[in-house]
Amino acid sequence: MKHLISILFLCLGLLVSRGQSKKEIDSLKQLLARNQSVQESVALNEQLFVSYLYASPDSANHFRKNIKAISEENDYVKGRYLYHSLSGRYHFAKSDIDSAFLHIEEASKIAEQLQNKSYLADCYKKIGVIYNIRRNDSLSTKYAYLALKNAKETDDWRTLSSIYILLGNQSFERTEYPEALSHYLKLDSIYTSQNELDKSLAAAYINVGMIYSELRDSKAVNYIEKGIEVYKNLEMEEGMYYGEVALATYYDLLQNDEKAIEHSLKAKDYYETYGDLRILSNIYRRLGGAYLQLDDLEKAEYYLLKASAIPENSQVGIHNVSNQTNLGDLYWHKKEYTKAIFHFKKAAEQIENGVENDAMPIQLPNIYRGLYDAYKDSKDYKNALAALEKQKELEASIQKSQNQLEVEELNKKYQTDKQQQEIQLLTSQSALAAQKSENQRNLFIAGISVLGLAFVTLFLLFQNKQKTNQRLRELESAKSKFFANISHEFRTPLTLISGPVAHQLSKPNLSAEDKTDLHLIRRNSDRLLNLVDQLLELSKIEVGHRKLMVSKGNMALFLKYLVEPFQYQAEQNGILLQSSIDETKEVWFDREIVEKTIGNLLSNAIKYHEGPGPIDFKAVLKNQEITISIVNGSNHITKEELPQLFDRFYQSNMLNPGVGIGLSLIKELVQLSKGKIKGFKPDPKTIGFEVTLPTSMAAFAKCDLIHGNEPIENRLLPELEHLNEDLPTDDFEDPKLPVLLIVDDNTEIRLFIKSLFLKEYQIIEAENGQQxxxxxxxxxxxxxxxxxxxxIMDGIEFSRVLKSDERTSHIPIILLTAKSGEENELTGLKAGADAYLVKPFKEEKLRIIIQRLMSIRETLREQLNKQVILKPQEIELTDPDNLLLDRIQRVLDRSLTDATFNASSFSEQVGLSRMQLHRKLKALTGFSTSEFLRIQRLKMATKLLKEGNANISEVGYAVGFNQPAYFSTAFKQHFGCSPSEYTKGNLVQ
Structure with missing residues (x-):
């Protein structure tokens, strides 16, 4: 409940403006029509955007795009900032958090360029809100304080107050109530000094009330009512009724059922109309529970069943459990024991399946007590006995935990009493010593003097040792800093070597001897760059700058993804790489450390493998640890030399190659990850390395965990069990999502890539290029x-086939391969691929490439949509796309004005199926076939109207509309004004 409240009020941070009246909007439009100044045009479009944002999002979008067009045309930097800032609000209002985040980040960059503190504060605040919604507390807090720092340097008190409510909500979520109250009261102080009322102030009052509700303090009512009063003055119904929900929560916690019912009923009708299922489920549950306590079983059943009918994904888990328990109690009272048993069992299953709330397991004994009563009264004594035994077992377990706490408390008390007794004993001994004779006192003083001299001597020795240790630490730090600096210095000349060498290798007329020499230079420069990177990594570890980033994920899937590229490399060297990996599901590990460790060990195994045998890779999960072993053939290393392999640049003799710093770096990384690594000799002709890593959350410090930034596949584990099921090929579950085709003959690689994009795309799979x-x-x-x-068909041929066909030539293609090197990359790009990535690839890099490609397609659509008619020759398209658009243009020129010309005849004349034409037009223009035809007709109509054809009906008939009324309606929907207004020049530009 508390998390739901926090999220609701955090959203208020991005939604800060109230709409204007229709009269004010019309006035703004008239000003905009007459205005010539760039700054004033942008400002008026901004006000119109804010006015329409919630009343008519499409109209708001129109004014948002106006700001972009004006700013780009006039190179108006402030306008570009406003475009991205308003785009963030637009996408946030549409619940598209990712798009909102991208626009706000872009706005923050422009704000930094403008050095505008007010803009920066607003951007950082919005970023903090989004990170809070994403449950990334550290980044949310970081950006909130950045926003606060910038806001304090401005006079923008509204932004400052909205930042305080963000900080207050963050503390409230973490149950840090004093800090939350401090932030909310600062907000109250600002509004009092300004003599203003705003929904941020109302939200703060209600949150203060919720804090006092948690503390069972009657001040809660006063603050919640103050919040309701502010909402009432602002004429904001939603806030007023949410205040009623907050009051119901307070009285429910006090078990004042009549008051809880009274306030819940006040809010019920509004939220039933509003349609907020999360809050409705809470209201129904509270009403049902309160009526049950008052023995009004009919009303209790009515509301509890309404709460139960709301989908589980729209309810908080703890509330759903309480609702099922209440239903069990209700039906037990009504002597409907079968129903009671069903609901008690459902409540128990939800707790045992992992409802995320520490208090819920404590409810299990009560649930099993309810099951016992229901079974007993229904004369099912066998199950009644089982439920009773389970109840006793759970109570014993809880009692044991409580006993342990009591024992710890008693032990603390005993230690305190013992210390007090020791102090009293020492006091008595001191009194006795004071009564000794003068001779004994003199002897004591002499002894003290000797001890004092010894203490001073020891202190001086200790101080010298401390200074020596400090000096050694400084020398170690200087050494690490030197390695880091010298490594950075190496990178520039190595890059200047690699660049010219690559340029020379690209020349077609090189002799074989020159090519051999240049390849040798490039291999060794790459090796030096790799050594430099390893030195930098080691220096980071030694000075403590390399921190763990442990998250929960499917390690088995990740290991299979890492091993697959090396199987290709091994095959190229005539070696068989065998792998055996236990299923791990959810475990905790640092992805980067695992990737570097496995990559280094497998690379060495392939590089130094000797003999005809295979390389064996195994991963075994046991006792919350995973043991990874890699065994390859080797005759040179003896058993005695194994510990020395982890020394930097160790070389057994002049004839054998050295080990460099790779194994030393891996050892440091494994130890940093709380693991162990060792070398071993299974037999005289092989060598192996074994890495053991912990996989439980308890093995790592809290600061090592990154809950908020878990990789996407970790957050989708429930869905991963179904990833191998065949997806429908004709109809998709959510047609609004774009379609992603994954092509790979390796099932694990398809599964891994699919897990990354499961929520963002409709995914189809294929095992080869032909399929x-x-x-x-x-x-x-x-x-x-x-x-x-x-x-059957490889990726290169697959790319050529698709890029040469007009049906698929527009589709972006990203090639993934284990084959590295510029020659392979050039081959892929020449085949028409839009990007080329070498396995194993970084997830972030793949996402950036996809965003860039999709952004290019969006830009292309915007260019096409700006044309009155299609002009493919002026836009950069592939040859098949140009040919198709030329053919479409000819069909439009011939048939567009024909009223019987529709999507079916359009696809027939173009020569594509309706589905193919629909997908092609959707990709190129963003519109379906019917929308595309209607918009082309409307664009032709504007051309006729500009040429002076004032008869609206004739223009409608001329462009293919049968009904003038429908023509006027469609025209107004698309352009924002009627045809007659357009002819009079009143269209808002």
């Missing part, structure tokens, strides 16, 4: 990620 091409021609996906090396 993928058939699917692509049939379904026209929005994006393709393909492997290169596949049976």
């Amino acid at each position: 993928a091409a058939d699917l692509a021609f049939k379904l026209i996906p929005d994006l393709i990620i393909s492997d290169i090396m596949m049976p």
Whole structure:
């Protein structure tokens, strides 16, 4: 409940403006029509955007795009800032948090360029709100304080107050009530000094009330009523009724059922109209529970069943459990024991399946007590006995935990009493010593003098040792700093070597001897760069700058993804790489450390492998630890030399190659991750390395965990169990999502990539290029990620086939492969691929490439949509796209004005199926076939109207509309004004 409240009020941080009346909006439009100044045009469009944002999002979007067009045309930097800032609000209002975040980040960059503290404060505050919604507390707090720092340097008290409510909400969520109250009261002080009322102030009052509710303090009512009063003055119904929900919560916590019912009923009708299922489920649950306590079983059943009918994903887990328990009690009272048993069992299952609330397991004994009563009264004594035994077992477990706490408390008390007794004993001994004779006193003083001299001597020795240790630490730090600095210095000349060498290798007429020499230079410069990176990594570890970033994930899937590229490398060297990996599901590990460790060990195994045998890779999970072993053939290393392999640049003799710093770095990384690494000799002709890493959260410090930034596949584990099920090929579950085609003959790699994009795309899969091409021609996906090396048809040929066909030439293709090198990359790009990534790839890099490609497609759509008619020759498209658009243009020129010309005849004349044409037009213009035809007709109508054709009906008939009324309606929906207004020049530009 508390988290729901916090999220609701955090959202207020981005939604800060109230709309204007229709009269004010019309006035703004008239000003905009007459205005010539760039600054004033942008300001008026901003006000119109704010006015329409919630009343008519499409109209708001129109004014948002106006700001972008004006700013780009006039190179108006402040206008570009406003465009991105308002875009953040627009996407936030549409619940598109990711798009909102991208625009706000872009706005913050422009604000930094402008050095505008008020803009920076607003951007940082919004970023903090989004991180809070994403449950990343550290980043949310960081940006909130950055916003506060900038806001304090301005006179923008509204932004400052909204930052204080963000900070207050963050502290409230963490149950840090004193800090939360401090922030809310600062907000109250600001509004009091300004003599202003705002919904931020109302939200703060209600949150203060919720804090006092948690503390069972009657001050809660006063603050919640103050919040309701502010909302009432602002004429904001939602806030007023949410205040009623807050009052109901307070009285529910006090078990004042009549008052809880009274305030819940006040809010019920509004939220039933408003349609907020989360809050409705809470209201129904509270009403049902309160009526049950008052023995009004009919009303209790009515509301509890209404709460139960709300989908579980729209309810807080703890509330759903309470609702099921209440239903069990209700039906037991009504002697409907079968129903009672069903609901008690459902409540127990929800707790045992992991409801995230520490208090919930304590309710289990009560639930099993309810089951016992229901079974007993229904004369099912066997199950009644089982439920009673389970109840006793749970009570014993809880009692044991409480006893342990009591024992610890008694032990603390005993230690305190013992210390007090020791102090009293020492006091008595001191009194006796004072009564000794003068001779004994003199002897004592002499002894003290000797001890004092010894203490001073020891202190001086200790101080000298401290100074020596400090000096050694400074020398160690200087050494690490030197390595870091010298490594950075190496990178520039190495880059200047690699660049010219790559340029020379690209020349076509090089002799074989020159090519050999240049390849040798490039390999060694790459090796030096790798050594430099390893030195930098070691220096970070030694000075303590390398921190763990442990998150929960499917390690088995991750290891399979890491091993797959090395299987190709081993095959190229004539070696068999065998892998055996236990299923791990959810475990805790640092992805980067695991990737570097496995990459280094497998690379060494392939590089130094000797003999005909295979390389064995095994990963075994046991006792919350994973043990990874890699065994390869080797005759040179003896058992006695194994510990020395982890020394930097160790070399057994002049004939054997040294180990460099790779194994030393891996040892440091494994130890940093609380693990162990060792070398071993299974037999005289092989060598192996074994890495043991902890996989439980308890093995790591709290600061090592990154709950908020978990990789996407970790947050989708429930769905991963179904990832191998066949997806429908003709219809998709959510047609609003873009379609992603993943092509790879390796099932684990498809599974891994699929897990990264499961929530963002409708995903289809193929095992080879031929199968993928058939699917692509049939379904026209929005994006393709393909492997290169596949049976039947490889990725290169697959790219050529799709890019040369007008149905699929527009689709961005990203090639993934284990084949590294510029030659392979050039081959892929020449085949028409839009990007090329070498496995194993970074998830973030893949996402950036996808965002860039999709952004290019969006820019292309905007360019096409600005044209009155299609002009493909002026826009950068592939040859097949140009040919298709030329053919579409000819069809439009011939048939657009025909009223019977529709989507079916359009696809027939173009020569594509309706589905293929729909997907193609959607990709190129963003519109369906019917929308595209209607918009083309409307654009033609504007051309006729500009040429002086004032008869609206004739223009409508001329462009293919049968009904003048429908023409006027469609025209106004698209352009924001009627045809007659357009002819009079009143269209808002």
